[in-house]
Amino acid sequence: MTVTFSGMLLAPWVALTALLRQREAKVKEQATSFALERSEMARQALDARMRLLTAQAQPHFLFNTLANVQALVEVGSPRAPRLLESLTAYLRAAVPRIDGSASTLGQELELVRAYLELMQMRMPDRLSFALHSADGMALLPCPPMTLLTLVENAVQHGIDPSEEGGRIDVRAELLAGKAGRCRLTVSDTGVGLQSTGRGLGTGLAALRERLLWAYGGSATLELIEVEPHGVQAVIEFDSEPK
Incomplete structure (x- = not known):
């Protein structure tokens, strides 16, 4: 009788404990599911924002380039055929990035080279350039239009206003010790x-905002005055986006 009575007293507590544990496990499972959903929604929102920012930038480059080509064609420049070849190379590199999809540093450098070749055709005596990339950097992820934004800014606001023109150097490197x-x-x-x-x-x-969305606070963008004249634009970021 004593055992039976003790069992009757303990049974509800045992059942209640099991029920509470089951409910606690279910709550944890739901919390984990909600966290994953929020994370996925945040990722989708980030991706959509990046695509919007890139889509806003891309037509700007394309229309400027087409205007440069049209100006030379209209005056019957003998450089027109070569210029159209450069334009084709530029568009071949640029068009796949219109949707703002993921880009690598190698693809960015390819786009920059095509753009600079195009600009050099427009002002052959006033623009020279060189691209330098450390080994192993071509496959690193890079937000679309990152380098091209800096290079076009250098052409439009640095080289174009200068009577004697100038030189543009593009460099990609890994920082030693970091x-x-x-x-x-x-x-x-x-x-x-x-x-x-x-x-x-x-x-x-807009580029600074794209870097912020892609890398958070780990990415920096700085403009530095160069003596005797010129500008150096520097971007630093972690090799893996957040």
Whole structure:
């Protein structure tokens, strides 16, 4: 009787404990599911935002390039056929990125080279350039239009306003002693910051926002005055986006 009575007293508590544990496990499972859903929604929102920012930038480059081509064709320049070849190469590199899809540093450098070749055809005596990339960097992820934004800014606000033109150097490197830290540098010998009031205009402000969305606070963008004249734009970021 004592055992039976003790069992009758303990049974409800045992059942209640099991029920509470089952409910606690279910709550944890639901919380995990909600966290995963929020994470996925945040990722989708980030992806949509990046695509929007890139889509806003892409037509700007394409229309400027087409205007440059049209100007030379209209005056019957003998450079027109070569210019159209350069335009084809540029569009071949640029069009796949219109949707803002993931890009690599190698693809960005390919796009920059095509753009600079196009600009060099427009002003052959006023623009020279060189691209330098460290080994193993071509496959690193890079937000679309990152380098091209810096290079076009250098052409439009540095080289174009200068009577003698200038040179643009593009460099991609891994920082020594900082694991996974990358640096992209675009240097020009144009008129400089003071001559044009050059700063973070619309294009560079949009680029800064794209970097923020892709890398959070780990990415930096800086413009540095170069002596005797010119500007150096420097981007640093981790090799893996957040």
